Amino acid sequence: MSKTAIRRLDARNPGFLAELDALLAFESEADERIDNAVTEILRGVRTTGDAALIEYTRRFDHLDVSDMAALELPKHELQAALAxxxxxxxxxxxxxxxRVRAYHQRQKAESWEYVEADGSRLGQKVTPLDRVGLYVPGGRASYPSSVLMNAIPAKVAGVGELIMVVPTPRGEKNPLVLAAAEITGVDRVFTIGGAQAVAALAYGTxxxxxxxxxxxxxxAFVAEAKRRVFGTVGIDMVAGPSEVLIISDGSGHxxxxxMDLFAQAEHDELAQSILLCTDPAFIDAVHEAIDRLLPTMPRLETIAKSLANRGALIHVDSLERACAIANRIAPEHxxxxMExxxxxxxxxxxxxxxxxGHWxxxxxxxxxxxxxxxxxxxxxxxxxxPLGVxxxxxxxxxxxxxxAGAQHLGKIAxxxxxxxxxxxxxxxxxxxLKV
Amino acid sequence: MSKTAIRRLDARNPGFLAELDALLAFESEADERIDNAVTEILRGVRTTGDAALIEYTRRFDHLDVSDMAALELPKHELQAALAxxxxxxxxxxxxxxxRVRAYHQRQKAESWEYVEADGSRLGQKVTPLDRVGLYVPGGRASYPSSVLMNAIPAKVAGVGELIMVVPTPRGEKNPLVLAAAEITGVDRVFTIGGAQAVAALAYGTxxxxxxxxxxxxxxAFVAEAKRRVFGTVGIDMVAGPSEVLIISDGSGHxxxxxMDLFAQAEHDELAQSILLCTDPAFIDAVHEAIDRLLPTMPRLETIAKSLANRGALIHVDSLERACAIANRIAPEHxxxxMExxxxxxxxxxxxxxxxxGHWxxxxxxxxxxxxxxxxxxxxxxxxxxPLGVxxxxxxxxxxxxxxAGAQHLGKIAxxxxxxxxxxxxxxxxxxxLKV
Incomplete structure (x- = not known):
């Protein structure tokens, strides 16, 4: 069996840190075509509102509606999807x-205040956002888990109204996504997507x-649109390719x-899967397992490309060194x-x-x-x-x-x-100041 | 005495909300000259490091040094400034x-964890950033209070190393700024500024x-440079003009x-000072006080322009309405x-x-x-x-x-x-999963 292509590195080599930095380097290319399209779409929605939304939805999602009411999913459709x-x-x-709700409940910050001897009171009032937009991709990358992970912290925070947008190209809907919206209590769902959905949420129509x-x-269109409307509205992070770093002491399977490396690599060809291991024999065993298991994977092409482009199996001489390298990588996962x-x-x-731990x-x-x-x-x-409440x-x-506080503080100020x-x-x- | 130019609006007018939105509208102009300069400076520092820093410091700050050691302020200079x-x-x-330290101590988040019945442990580990850069403007807008407000939350958080950059055009240093750095425990101070300082902190030299x-x-150069390096490093917000909104019930002076409106307006011509008041007679009294006090202010030109361009005295018919308008404005201050x-x-x-309250x-x-x-x-x-720990x-x-947790959760996943x-x-x- 031929070896699957994946970098084999040794952290003891003098050139290792340069190799590592090259492996991690990733800059999203500026793309003029995307920039220009997003500029036009943002301007269109900002100036003509619903009319632009209907037009872009027809053009990009091949969904032809005559009015906006047809682009809102009624509650009973969400309930039907769940059923x-x-x-x-x-x-x-x-x-x-x-489980996600129980965990996020622990993140809720509360207002606080303290009273000074002179009667002054200082503190911070913590309040939820009034209204939040949740973008959910359509088509193949339409993930119900993404609805859970974004909607639940917003709801736990007490956000007043949570509005989901999800494109439904040619009218195709994902029942798992709609069911997740129902379970998490999303307030309204519009079947719009792309930069035009971001513009609609940012400016209103x-x-x-x-x-x-x-x-x-x-x-990329959605990411660029979010970047542009930042300031008018808040945005979460603009995410890069997904990454996993596994530190192994050679114990376990x-x-x-x-398979854990595959799970990251199957996302897309830019995803990054790296193993740091103190045991060369175990690295060989992992490489052998990759060779043996890869042909059994439905997404094997994506996995193979991701491993070849951005993966690595790295030998390190100690777990201390592995942790130091991990801190340099600052991995997503x-x-x-190890034991x-x-x-x-x-x-x-x-x-x-x-x-x-292994589990x-x-x-x-x-x-x-x-x-x-x-x-x-x-x-x-x-x-x-991490995203949180x-x-x-x-x-x-x-x-x-x-x-009394104004007398004391006024002189300092x-x-x-x-x-x-x-x-x-x-x-x-x-x-x-009283004289 | 002629009336000082400042908008007088009435919230009962049907066109009021449109007037208010026009008053609030502010978009920083894209400036190609700044964009291009920042592009060149970021590339220069990224590729040639210290050499570029020395050259830009000569060009923009008219400060001629032969090596980088001359651009670091030794600890004893900070101590001397304080003395x-x-x-x-x-x-x-x-x-x-x-006082700032005492307040910010209350903001420190702690790690937390909980244990589930099956022995799984879930939580969040809270850690300080390793190293933070603090930009302090040079020249007229060089404010020691800004050093306090940025350095103290970083130090309370436990940031490992806090590096301040402050340009010293023609070698001119502000002793209050250096003293504030000493008091707050800033670790290192470099006398560099502009987009080149941002680049140096973001990429390292x-x-x-x-x-x-x-x-x-x-x-504007610093703000644009921060925007560009975001992602490589974190940044705080990119601030707009400063704003105050005062809600008055006609009580007080x-x-x-x-004077509170002046205090905001004196920052610069784009600063925004707005009064919402339920008592028309009090609004007249404030306008009269503006007329009387303005000529006594050293920064009267800036104040007058700011009030004329972006200020307003607004009559509202109730405090409830005033609060609703305040929520639409979402003011900085x-x-x-009022009583x-x-x-x-x-x-x-x-x-x-x-x-x-009035105090x-x-x-x-x-x-x-x-x-x-x-x-x-x-x-x-x-x-x-607000900026915080x-x-x-x-x-x-x-x-x-x-x-046990892996058995239960594995099936769901x-x-x-x-x-x-x-x-x-x-x-x-x-x-x-165990079969």
Whole structure:
């Protein structure tokens, strides 16, 4: 059997860090065609609203409607979709939703305040966003789990109205997606997509209400549209290709590791699957398992391309070194596939999610363990976090100053304001001083 | 005395909301000259590092150094700057820093975890960012309070290394800024600025270490550079013009309200100062106070332009209506200048900071009350928050699944993964099932 193409690297080589950086390098190409199309679509929806939406939906989704009412899915369609599922699918969705909800309940921030000796009160008021838009891709990449992972934290936060948009090319609907919307309590669903759906949510149209934030994955047009409307509305992260890093001490099953690498690689050809292992014999066993298992996979072409383009099996001489490399990679998903995996959690400073131990396979986290599957990619775990309830709450500072507080603080503010040459700042504080 | 130019609006007019939206409308112009300059500077620093930094610093800051060592301020210079201040200034800075620190301590998030009946453990690990860059403008807009407000939450979060950059055009240094860096424990200070400083922090050079996030205000070049490097590093918000909205019930002093409007307007000509008041006589009194006090202000030209261009005195028929308008504006700063102001806090859904009561003048919050003065502008309080400790912490999901947990969850994940056509996901879960 010929060996499956995947990089074999050794972290002891002097050139290793340069090889690693080259492996991780990924820059999405600026694409003028996409830029121009998005510019036109945003302007179209902003100026003519519903009329533009109907026209773009006809052009891009091959869906011909005469009015906007035909682009909203009534509640009973969602209920019917849920009822249409097999009991296994319905139960799986419901249990997954319950577990994700239970986990996210722990993330809810509460308002706080403290009172000073002079009666001043300082704090932060935490409130949910009023209205959020959830983008769900249509077609092949239409994932009900994505509905759960985006809708549930918004609902736990207490978002007033959650509006889902999902394109239905040629009218084709995904019952699992609609069922997930029903289970999570999405308030309204419109069958629009692409940059035009993002524009409608950001600016509002005669029919689509303007939202305060847009979340959810999408293609390059959707990503570019989100980038453009940021500021007018909030957006979640613009995600890069999905990544898994597995650290192995050579314990456990090579087949499990191979399949976990496949699970990442099957997303698309740019997905990244990397193994760091202290045991060369185990690396060989994983490579052998890859060779043996790959032909059995329905998505084998995608997996093979992803492994060849962006995968790697890397020998490291210690688990300490593996953790140091993991911190440099700051992976979206990190599996600690080793004995006493819990002892190594504190060695990891940067990762979107850490899957601890041989039983904690990433797929459980993708669907039903409870934590969110929307995670920082492309080294952004160095500075950002999984999607959570905190992304659907915002804070307002409360500055309640007593008369006595104004005397004490006013003198300090006056000195500092004069030091900055801001005399009106100083005088507004001084006016409150009793002479 | 001629009336100072400022819009007088009435919220009862049928066209009021359109007038309000026009008043709020602000779009920063795309500027090709800035775009091109930033493109060149980012590329220069990325490819030639220190050499480019030295060249740009010579060109833009008229500061001629032969090596990078001359662009780092040694610790003793910061200490000397602190020692050089008057005791009033030193005390004011120290007390302000203590109060800001005390407030931000309450924002620190902690890791959490829970254990399920089957022994699985789920949670989130909260960790500080490794290294943060703090941009501080040079020249006239060089504000020590900005150092306090950005550095303290980073330090409270536990950021490993805090690197400040501040341009010193022609070698001119601001002792208050350097003293603030010393008080807040900034780790290193480089006298570089502009897009080149942002590039150095984002990519790293031979001398400047790469950071994980860049915060702090700057001019249009700095803002554009931050926008471009976002993704490579995290950034804070890109701020718009500063805004205050004052809601008045006609109680209190017209002079105080006028000076509070000035304090916002003196920032720059685009700053926005708006009064909403239920009492027409009080609005007249405020307008009269504006006329009387304006000639006494050192920054009267800026204030007059800002009030004329973007200010407004608005009559509303009720405080309920005033709060509804405030929620539409979602102001950066909101002063509730009224009796029983605390009763109205819950009517406000969107604001960066609420200053409660006549004594709570915004200037106290700008310097020393404790809450952060970096606040969401341009209606983004609808979806974002004051700068805080949470901006310097990130979260990692912990997914520790027991063998029993893998049995239960694996079946659910398998059903959902097959439903999404992701067979490797399904099989990675199924492999852990005991038959």
């Amino acid at each position: 249409s599922l097999s009991s296994a699918q319905r139960d799986a969705l419901v249990i997954a939703a319950e 005669q029919t689509i209400p303007q939202v305060d934030k847009i979340v959810g994955p999408g293609n 090579a087949d499990w590791v191979a 990190l599996e600690l596939a 006493k995996a819990e002892d190594w959690i504190d060695h990891i400073r940067h990762a979107g999610a850490i899957f601890v 904690a396979v990433e797929a459980l986290g993708d669907y039903c363990a409870g934590p969110n599957h929307v995670l920082p990619t492309m080294r952004s775990a160095r500075f950002s976090s 905190y992304d659907f709450q915002k804070r307002t500072s409360i500055v309640h100053i007593s008369e 006056s000195v500092l304001a004069h030091g900055e040459g801001l005399q009106a700042h100083a005088r507004s504080a001084e006016m409150r | 050089s201040l008057s005791s009033a200034q030193r005390d004011a800075l120290v007390i302000a820093a203590e 031979q001398t400047i270490p790469q950071v994980d996030k860049i915060v702090g205000p700057g001019n 017209a002079d105080w309200v006028a 909101l002063e509730l200048a 029983k102001a605390e009763d109205w806090i819950d009517h406000i859904r969107h604001a960066g900071a609420i200053f409660v 709570a003048v915004e200037a106290l919050g700008d310097y020393c009350a404790g809450p952060n003065h970096v606040l969401p502008t341009m209606r983004s309080a609808r979806f974002s928050s 949470y901006d310097f912490q990130k979260r990692t999901s912990i997914v520790h699944i027991s063998e 398998s059903v959902l993964a097959h439903g999404e056509g992701l067979q490797a996901h399904a099989r990675s879960a199924e492999m852990r």
